[in-house]
Structure formats: structure tokens, C-alpha cells
Amino acid sequence: MTSTLLSSISSPDLKSLRTFVRAKIIPASREHDEQETFPLEIFRMLHAQGWLQAFLPQEFGGTQATTADMIEIMREIAYGSPGITTSIAANLLAYVPIIGHALPEIRESVCRDFLERFSLSSFCFTEPDHGSDVLRIHTTATRTEDGYVLNGKKCFVTNGNFAERFVVVARLVPRSGIELHPREAFALFLVSGDSAGVARGAPYRKLGHRDSNTTDIFLDQVKVPLNHLIGNEGEGLKIAFESIQRSRTLLSASAVGLALRAYDLSCDYVNSRSLYDKLLMEQPAIRNALVQMRTDIEASWQLTKVAAANWDSGDRSFAPSSMAKLYCGQMAVRVSGQALELFGGWGYTSEFAIEKVCRDAKLYDLAEGPTFVQQTILARELLKDYDKAAHAKKPDIRTAPVSSRKAA
Structure with a gap:
């Protein structure tokens, strides 16, 4: 997927990360998934390349990557391993309160330590x-x-x-x-x-x-x-929710990365399989399904970029990140499920990577607030905004006054 960068990360840097994801992360992720082990070696390599600590403030030697920067990074890594991005997001979830609210000496000590030495929080x-x-x-x-x-x-x-x-x-x-x-x-x-x-x-x-x-x-x-x-004291929930708000945006970007993998796997598969002496890719129903999948992915990415831009602008309203999380979580499940159907029975086996993609997708519909929680958050915030605008003067929902209507 191509997109205009909203950030200081250069395209060559992202291409380098993309190459690393395909060469190292994809095979490692499959191996660790099968063994149910943690890929510490991958995290150490990502830290050595500077990706894990990209968000650290410049005053402590970091590059101070914005949220718009981070969603690009998360999308690329999630293409190869949604699980690794979940751990990266959790690490950042812990650092956001420290950077924003810890005492200066604690903030500097923790940030400088992570800049120089790999660790997890x-x-x-x-x-x-x-x-x-x-x-x-x-x-x-x-x-x-x-x-x-x-x-x-x-x-x-x-x-x-x-x-x-x-x-x-x-x-x-x-x-x-x-x-x-x-x-x-x-x-x-x-x-x-x-x-x-x-x-x-x-x-x-x-x-x-x-x-x-x-x-x-x-x-x-x-x-x-x-x-x-x-x-x-007393600010615990406020600070925690601010950090979770940003993390939801990062998880949304990860869901987009997973969906892109499902889409690419589907395109490769239908380009290599035939039905009734005709490539699956040439079947109208298959082509329509792929178009819908890609449209769903692009819509999700645009929502994610809006949420990132809102955070970077200082807007701490919950709606943008919750909308992105709600839609992207559902999209990841939907697109990966459509992809599995294109594989037919083979998609249900571990012989093909789409099986793992489908298993990984469901977390995006659950983590940091499942669908009904996101809907509750959005209803509270969006209806509150409506109340502010509408309750001062109740709108007349009738199309015309009763007195002006003609008798039937």
C-alpha cells in the first residue's frame, strides 16, 4: 500500500524495515508461533536498528517519532508479525506516562537506559x-x-x-x-x-x-x-486513558498491516490456482472480493491516520482513536476471513500462512476494549457533542408544520 508520509521517517528507511520484516520477521514469527515462544532475538535486532526506541524524546538522544511516524512502523512490522507489534505497543503504552508525567530525573534515567540498552516494559x-x-x-x-x-x-x-x-x-x-x-x-x-x-x-x-x-x-x-x-495522586485513570488512547491508534495500524498481509497472500494464491481451466484471479467474483478487501484496508488506514494526526496535534478526545480501533479491529477479522475463504479448505490448515493470519486477527477486535466497549465510549462522546450543539435549541424534526399539511 502506498501512502503519503505524515512524518519525518524517510521512504528509504521504511523500505529497509520492509526488507527486514520479510527476510527475518516473517520466518521467525511462524517458528515462534508454532513453538509458542518469545522472539527476543528479533526485538534485539529491532532495537539495534533504532525502531523500538524511535519514540524517545530528542533531549535524551531519541528521534522523537510522532504518532504518525509510529503507525508507519507498526504497519510494516505487523505485516510480518502482529504479535511482535503487540509487544511493541505494550512497551510504548508503559513509556507514554513516564515520558509525559514522571519526575524529570526518572524520565531521563528510564529513557536513556532504553536508548542504550534493550529492555521491555x-x-x-x-x-x-x-x-x-x-x-x-x-x-x-x-x-x-x-x-x-x-x-x-x-x-x-x-x-x-x-x-x-x-x-x-x-x-x-x-x-x-x-x-x-x-x-x-x-x-x-x-x-x-x-x-x-x-x-x-x-x-x-x-x-x-x-x-x-x-x-x-x-x-x-x-x-x-x-x-x-x-x-x-488522583490522576491515575486520566494518565492511563491518555496512553491507551494512543495505543489504540497503534493497534489500528497493526490491524492494517495484518490485513495487507492477508490481501497479498490472497492475490498470490488466486494467481496460482485454477478453477474450470481458468485462473481464480480471472473469476469476476474473486476480483470483486479482492477489490472490496483492498477498499476496506484503505478506509481503515485513513481512519488510523486521522487518529494519529489528532494525537500529534494535542487533541486528546477519545473519538478518533476509538473509531479507528473499532473499525480496524472489525476490518482485520473481516478481511482475513475473506482471504481464508479464497484459499478454500487449504486455508483452514497450517500448510498456508493465512491460517495464522486469521488466528492473529481476532485480537484486534478484543484488545484494549472489545467492540461493545468502543461503541459505548463513542456513544458517550459523540452524543455528548450532539447534546451540546442541539439541546440549546431543539430541532423541529417534522418536515413541515402540521397546520400547513394538506388533508389527504
Whole structure:
């Protein structure tokens, strides 16, 4: 797919990444998918090439890639491995709060360390018994003289078995005489992975994205220094949602990359198979299906670019990223499913790569808020905007006043 870059990343750089994806990532992803192992060697190579740390601020030696830059990177890598981009997105999900809200000395230390040395981080938000109902978070943070003590369990922690640091959302235990508003009862903390009391569960066995690591994280009387509070007390949800908003845009770009792979695999297959002495590619129904797939992909990419541009402009409204996430997640499932149908029965076997693509696609419909959650977010925000514009003066929905209508 060709597109005009909205960013400072040059086309030669993207071509170099594209070559690396096809030469190294695609075969490695298939191998790690079959073995359900984590491709650390690929992450180290991506770090050595500068792709993993591209988002770091220039003041710390990074290139300060914008969101428009990052969606280009994510799309290219997801073409070869959606699982690897899931881990990259989770790593960035942890860094966005640190870069934007941690104390200057913490921000500089963490960023410079990642610039010079490969490591992974995790964002710890979801818990076993509440899912997307964030106000029910049970992990607690109790204030002490020199910091906080954290207790709780987090699930669906991407990179959790390999992360050196965690960004944790926790509920503040009210101090004597202080009553907290429900949405101001949370804070964000930077937790070292080797802290006493941190334990990691076994890796999840998953339908897809098997080359991405997911696990549970247990926090038992984990001491956190005062300067590892990210932002202020009461800002935990606000900061977390800002980071998730950007991450949804990156996942949307990854969904586009996966769909492009499904499209290319389909084109290659129908160009090599015949039916009734005629190439499948020459069948009108097949050609129409391919056109619809490509149109769906392009529409998704445009939504993703709008969401990226909004974030880069400073707009923190949820609608653009949620729209992109909603549409791109559904599109990835739809396009990969159409591609599998073009393969017929062979598409259902692991003999062809489209089988893995279809397994990987479903995550984009689920991660960081499934379809109904995105619809709820959008309904709340879009109807709020409508209310502001329309409630001042109620519109007359009739086409004409009753008095002016002619009798039948």
C-alpha cells in the first residue's frame, strides 16, 4: 500500500524495515508461533536498528517519532508479525506516562537506559474480575513515610514475563479523614521488575499472537519509592486513558498491516490456482472480493491516520482513536476471513500462512476494549457533542408544520 508520509521517517528507511520484516520477521514469527515462544532475538535486532526506541524524546538522544511516524512502523512490522507489534505497543503504552508525567530525573534515567540498552516494559491495568470496568480496580497503594506499598493482581500483562519495569494502576487507600472521588481514587506507579514481592505467572496459551508474551503479575507488599509516583495522586485513570488512547491508534495500524498481509497472500494464491481451466484471479467474483478487501484496508488506514494526526496535534478526545480501533479491529477479522475463504479448505490448515493470519486477527477486535466497549465510549462522546450543539435549541424534526399539511 502506498501512502503519503505524515512524518519525518524517510521512504528509504521504511523500505529497509520492509526488507527486514520479510527476510527475518516473517520466518521467525511462524517458528515462534508454532513453538509458542518469545522472539527476543528479533526485538534485539529491532532495537539495534533504532525502531523500538524511535519514540524517545530528542533531549535524551531519541528521534522523537510522532504518532504518525509510529503507525508507519507498526504497519510494516505487523505485516510480518502482529504479535511482535503487540509487544511493541505494550512497551510504548508503559513509556507514554513516564515520558509525559514522571519526575524529570526518572524520565531521563528510564529513557536513556532504553536508548542504550534493550529492555521491555509492561503496562499493568486489567484485573481478573472487572475487565473494562476500571472503577472496580482492587490493586491498592497504601501511602507510607517514604513511598507506597502495592498489593494486588493484574492479568493480560503483555511482556510480563520479560519486563524489567511495570507501570501499575492502583487504587489509593484513603488516609484518615480524606474522602476520594471515585475517579480520583487512583494513581500510577513505576515498579521495578526485580522488586521484592513482584511475582510473574505462567505465560498464557493463546489463540493467536503466540509470539507475544502475556501473563499475570502479582504484587505482594511491593514497596515503591515516592519518586516513582507517575503524575499526581488522583490522576491515575486520566494518565492511563491518555496512553491507551494512543495505543489504540497503534493497534489500528497493526490491524492494517495484518490485513495487507492477508490481501497479498490472497492475490498470490488466486494467481496460482485454477478453477474450470481458468485462473481464480480471472473469476469476476474473486476480483470483486479482492477489490472490496483492498477498499476496506484503505478506509481503515485513513481512519488510523486521522487518529494519529489528532494525537500529534494535542487533541486528546477519545473519538478518533476509538473509531479507528473499532473499525480496524472489525476490518482485520473481516478481511482475513475473506482471504481464508479464497484459499478454500487449504486455508483452514497450517500448510498456508493465512491460517495464522486469521488466528492473529481476532485480537484486534478484543484488545484494549472489545467492540461493545468502543461503541459505548463513542456513544458517550459523540452524543455528548450532539447534546451540546442541539439541546440549546431543539430541532423541529417534522418536515413541515402540521397546520400547513394538506388533508389527504
